[in-house]
Amino acid sequence: SQKIEQNSEALNIQEGKTATLTCNYTNYSPAYLQWYRQDPGRGPVFLLLIRENEKEKRKERLKVTFDTTLKQSLFHITASQPADSATYLCALGDRGSTLGRLYFGRGTQLTVWP
Amino acid sequence: GAVVSQHPSRVICKSGTSVKIECRSLDFQATTMFWYRQFPKQSLMLMATSNEGSKATYEQGVEKDKFLINHASLTLSTLTVTSAHPEDSSFYICSASRSGRYNEQFFGPGTRLTVL
Numbered sequence: 506s507q508k509i510e511q512n513s514e515a516l517n518i519q520e521g522k523t524a525t526l527t528c529n530y531t532n533y534s535p536a537y538l539q540w541y542r543q544d545p546g547r548g549p550v551f552l553l554l555i556r557e558n559e560k561e562k563r564k565e566r567l568k569v570t571f572d573t574t575l576k577q578s579l580f581h582i583t584a585s586q587p588a589d590s591a592t593y594l595c596a597l598g599d600r601g602s603t604l605g606r607l608y609f610g611r612g613t614q615l616t617v618w619p
Numbered sequence: 620g621a622v623v624s625q626h627p628s629r630v631i632c633k634s635g636t637s638v639k640i641e642c643r644s645l646d647f648q649a650t651t652m653f654w655y656r657q658f659p660k661q662s663l664m665l666m667a668t669s670n671e672g673s674k675a676t677y678e679q680g681v682e683k684d685k686f687l688i689n690h691a692s693l694t695l696s697t698l699t700v701t702s703a704h705p706e707d708s709s710f711y712i713c714s715a716s717r718s719g720r721y722n723e724q725f726f727g728p729g730t731r732l733t734v735l
Contacts, residue, residue, distance in 0.1 A: 548712045551723040
């Protein structure tokens with residue numbers, strides 16, 4: 506069956522450290538992968554997109570990697586801050602859809618403590 | 620730019636009634652809109668994809684007669700939960716994209732539905 510697994514439900518790190526979140530998938534062949542941030546009671550906010558032919562993408566303190574052989578994406582937040590505390594979702598882009606359908610993982614709740 | 624609104628933000632209704640949720644793209648034309656449902660501590664589950672002026676495409680297991688979707692214009696899509704039951708209580712979120720498969724989706728703030 507198809508699965509999207511994000512490494513853990515919760516991750517707690519100290520301010521200033523690098524947070525690394527993992528997204529693994531099985532029985533999918535995504536054309537691209539996106540990462541979103543979701544705060545409690547709100548809709549997700551887009552952070553980064555990486556395509557299947559790209560190995561790495563960066564945006565300010567964020568970095569995402571995509572390994573289609575391992576079927577894994579890693580999401581890094583460097584110099585983390587308490588304001589980075591949120592749930593982070595990975596989403597796989599449906600290869601067969603020209604409309605941009607996404608399938609989401611359950612998310613990892615990140616807490617950055619001072 | 621790229622703001623999506625939803626109305627209402629919260630709704631409580633009695634079992635057996637119907638509830639309509641609106642999703643609007645405020646500052647762009649959304650070629651495609653998506654409807655998701657999210658239970659506590661669960662992932663967003665895609666319910667359906669809709670294009671303006673055409674019928675929605677529902678995901679497997681989603682009853683199209685129960686969850687009516689209308690995408691009447693490039694800025695408005697509605698989801699009607701018909702004959703709602705307590706098990707339909709959830710957080711419903713819409714998103715919109717301009718076009719194309721690689722575009723990011725812009726999400727609305729969500730609607731919390733509680734069916735008594």
